Amino acid sequence: MKRRAHSLPSDQAEINVSPLIDMVFILLIFFIVATSFVNEVGITPKYKDSASPTTENKPPLTFRLSASGQILQNGSVIGIEEVAPIVRTSHSDSKASILVQVSPGSKAGLATEVMDQALLGGAKAIKLSPLLQ
Amino acid sequence: MYQQIGKHYHSTSQPRPIQMRLYGRSKSLDDEQDGSINVSPLIDVVFILLIFFIVSATFVSLPGVEVVRPDAQTADSLKRNSILFALSAEDKIFHGGEEVQLPEIPRLIELGSKDRNKPVVIQTDQWADATLLAKMIAEARKIAPSVSIATRKPR
Numbered sequence: 207m208k209r210r211a212h213s214l215p216s217d218q219a220e221i222n223v224s225p226l227i228d229m230v231f232i233l234l235i236f237f238i239v240a241t242s243f244v245n246e247v248g249i250t251p252k253y254k255d256s257a258s259p260t261t262e263n264k265p266p267l268t269f270r271l272s273a274s275g276q277i278l279q280n281g282s283v284i285g286i287e288e289v290a291p292i293v294r295t296s297h298s299d300s301k302a303s304i305l306v307q308v309s310p311g312s313k314a315g316l317a318t319e320v321m322d323q324a325l326l327g328g329a330k331a332i333k334l335s336p337l338l339q
Numbered sequence: 340m341y342q343q344i345g346k347h348y349h350s351t352s353q354p355r356p357i358q359m360r361l362y363g364r365s366k367s368l369d370d371e372q373d374g375s376i377n378v379s380p381l382i383d384v385v386f387i388l389l390i391f392f393i394v395s396a397t398f399v400s401l402p403g404v405e406v407v408r409p410d411a412q413t414a415d416s417l418k419r420n421s422i423l424f425a426l427s428a429e430d431k432i433f434h435g436g437e438e439v440q441l442p443e444i445p446r447l448i449e450l451g452s453k454d455r456n457k458p459v460v461i462q463t464d465q466w467a468d469a470t471l472l473a474k475m476i477a478e479a480r481k482i483a484p485s486v487s488i489a490t491r492k493p494r
Binding site: 223226227231233234237238240244245246247248250251252253271308309310311313314315316317318319321322325334335336337 | 378409416421
């Protein structure tokens, strides 16, 4: 009351903004807390379904994953560390269109590792396709 | 109100002589302002911070299941505002905290991306079935611009 009487002669209407500041601070804290920064790392095997006609006639480099966890390429069993060199050597002619065929029962971890190794070998596009029984 | 805050602040924390020296230059100024602090720059800064956090807030809905990610050497950091799916070791698909079925994936991506063409990230367990992962990627690729597989951070 004393303050009111004091400010009245200067003829200035005052608005109390402290509730506004309180509210803005609460909003600020809410948005700081709610902002979740999800940082995922991973691989992105790009694949275009519309294959160009030049690569159409050539069968893509195929890796087949069996249910027992073996990697087959051209009918022979290879190790995971051989994937990258195979992709690297055949890369130039088949233009790095890799097909990874997975049998039912094979593990997603192995499929991801094969795709990772193929990307390491310079593959541009990898397709993961399920094999029917 | 500025006067109120300032008065309160000064009366509790500042000794009287300093206040007199700072603000007591003229009689009329002293009567008018009475040792107040201008809080409008503070409000400006707080508003700018608030708007920054509102704009940068991306409410990512987590799949709601923890998976053992496979290893990878070529792993790269993925886009932050992507739509997350998870494939658990029991070959169940999760999105937004609940289990979903394989044919629902394109509809969920369409709901989640809101015409902004968000990329899709699939968190797969390394012991999940690879054929289901391949089917998930094929379903997601019908509608999403890019589909990534989340892996562990390379050592």
